[in-house]
Amino acid sequence: MTESVIFVERTLTSRNKKVLLVLTLIIVVFLLWFFYRSNASTTSQIYSMNTIIDIEVSGMNRQEIVSQITEEINNLNGLFDDFNPKSDISLINNKAGIISVKVSPDTIDILEKSKEMYTKTYGKFNVMVGPLMELWGFKTGDYRVPSKEQIDEVLKLTDINDLIIDKTNLTVFLKKKGERLDLGGIAKGYTLDKVYAILKENNAKKAVINMGGNVLVYSENSKETFNVGIKHPRADGIIAVLKVKSGTFIATSGDYERYFEENGKRYCHIIDPLTGYPADFLTSATAVTNEGYLGDVLSTAFFILGEEKSLVFAKDLAVGSVTVDGNLNIHYSTDLSGVITIENRG
Amino acid sequence: MGLLQLRTGDKIILIIVIVSLVCGISLRILFANGSSKIVLIMVDGKLFEEIPLSVNTGHNEDILVESKEGYLSVEISNGKVRVTDSTCKDKLCIKEGEISKVGDTIICLPNRISISIIGENSNIDTVSY
Numbered sequence: 001m002t003e004s005v006i007f008v009e010r011t012l013t014s015r016n017k018k019v020l021l022v023l024t025l026i027i028v029v030f031l032l033w034f035f036y037r038s039n040a041s042t043t044s045q046i047y048s049m050n051t052i053i054d055i056e057v058s059g060m061n062r063q064e065i066v067s068q069i070t071e072e073i074n075n076l077n078g079l080f081d082d083f084n085p086k087s088d089i090s091l092i093n094n095k096a097g098i099i100s101v102k103v104s105p106d107t108i109d110i111l112e113k114s115k116e117m118y119t120k121t122y123g124k125f126n127v128m129v130g131p132l133m134e135l136w137g138f139k140t141g142d143y144r145v146p147s148k149e150q151i152d153e154v155l156k157l158t159d160i161n162d163l164i165i166d167k168t169n170l171t172v173f174l175k176k177k178g179e180r181l182d183l184g185g186i187a188k189g190y191t192l193d194k195v196y197a198i199l200k201e202n203n204a205k206k207a208v209i210n211m212g213g214n215v216l217v218y219s220e221n222s223k224e225t226f227n228v229g230i231k232h233p234r235a236d237g238i239i240a241v242l243k244v245k246s247g248t249f250i251a252t253s254g255d256y257e258r259y260f261e262e263n264g265k266r267y268c269h270i271i272d273p274l275t276g277y278p279a280d281f282l283t284s285a286t287a288v289t290n291e292g293y294l295g296d297v298l299s300t301a302f303f304i305l306g307e308e309k310s311l312v313f314a315k316d317l318a319v320g321s322v323t324v325d326g327n328l329n330i331h332y333s334t335d336l337s338g339v340i341t342i343e344n345r346g
Numbered sequence: 347m348g349l350l351q352l353r354t355g356d357k358i359i360l361i362i363v364i365v366s367l368v369c370g371i372s373l374r375i376l377f378a379n380g381s382s383k384i385v386l387i388m389v390d391g392k393l394f395e396e397i398p399l400s401v402n403t404g405h406n407e408d409i410l411v412e413s414k415e416g417y418l419s420v421e422i423s424n425g426k427v428r429v430t431d432s433t434c435k436d437k438l439c440i441k442e443g444e445i446s447k448v449g450d451t452i453i454c455l456p457n458r459i460s461i462s463i464i465g466e467n468s469n470i471d472t473v474s475y
Contacts, residue, residue, distance in 0.1 A: 014353065021360075045392075045460065047390070047391060052455065052458075054472070141435040141436050143436075208471050208472050210473075210474075213474055215473075215474045226471045227469050228472055228473070230473070230474055236444065236445040236446060236447055237446075237449070237450060242474075250474040252474040254475060256442075257438075258436070260436075286474060
């Protein structure tokens with residue numbers, strides 16, 4: 001009796017062990033597959049906002065998220081793109097000095113933020129630079145160096161106070177004929193804010209969005225870090241790396257993106273609205289912020305201001321700044337000390 | 347007696363599975379190292395071609411990349427990539443010069459063509475420019 005009891009016990013134990021092993025293997029395989037699937041990412045590249053946009057999203061719901069992001073980008077592009085004659089901005093520009101135009105709430109929003117940023121940057125960021133951009137040929141590619149008289153004449157058309165926004169009736173009016181809005185320095189950052197909202201709403205697992213050099217990194221894990229490089233302004237590769245967390249926006253303005261050279265001098269597309277001439281203190285300026293439109297605007301302002309003023313300005317606004325001058329000297333705000341790594345050029 | 351033999355057999359199977367897993371993973375890691383750079387050419391947002399970028403050969407390659415908007419010529423030689431000719435107006439893609447590092451990109455916006463260097467071993471998530 002005792003022997004058979006022992007025999008039965010042993011049999012059961014052995015079989016249970018095998019079953020347990022197989023079950024464990026199945027569960028492990030399933031977990032690995034699930035882990036792989038949920039970390040799989042989708043990348044998408046689209047052309048919009050007059051630039052190239054790279055979208056990378058991970059997680060089970062990534063397709064839906066990419067779809068929503070693409071739709072929002074195209075939607076905002078339809079409002080802000082001044083090359084599209086039907087956009088809100090084009091309609092406003094075409095009716096300058098004539099009549100006010102009814103626009104979408106997003107257009108009102110971005111223009112109000114633009115006015116606010118004009119004040120904050122002491123005029124270094126100005127969405128009324130359209131006529132100046134045209135004068136230098138940056139709209140058509142017919143680059144030219146205008147005369148001082150021509151510049152002074154056109155500067156009269158860049159008065160921010162001529163931008164009249166009626167928030168109640170959702171209308172915008174440019175007072176003088178010839179005035180033109182250009183949202184090139186804020187549209188991408190503004191759109192990234194919307195993208196950030198979409199990522200949060202959908203509980204995205206992880207995402208890296210690069211909109212023509214304006215970067216947003218996102219992770220459901222607030223402690224996860226991303227390595228974002230800053231392009232070297234004069235050579236291939238990167239000049240520095242920023243180790244940042246979810247919800248960080250990194251925007252860079254450089255003199256290598258759109259420029260022409262005449263008589264050995266480089267004229268880039270970032271024009272100082274106060275002087276009417278392209279800024280030339282720096283080769284690259286980066287703003288590190290937690291708001292998209294702010295970063296986009298500040299990277300332009302930093303670029304125009306130059307290194308010293310940028311650092312003071314960045315400190316006042318509690319944002320990060322990195323500047324590279326004509327001799328490739330790099331300066332950055334103290335809050336980036338633990339975050340930035342300067343690449344060694346061997 | 348019969349039970350003990352089965353157990354040993356189980357153990358053997360288990361050991362074989364673990365050893366092959368370890369071998370498989372090690373091989374993957376070993377082969378992933380080295381210069382596994384790839385030139386990624388995208389046209390209108392879609393993949394056009396992927397070309398491995400080998401560093402040492404005197405191997406020259408010229409590729410004509412066409413999009414709906416125009417075309418450009420890409421030269422790949424000695425591990426470096428550059429645009430030699432383009433129908434775009436501002437020729438910024440040509441002015442960009444040569445690229446060779448993972449994460450580098452040449453973009454021809456008017457032609458909607460992007461040429462980037464990707465690789466497995468880069469720890470850079472993206473580049474702000």
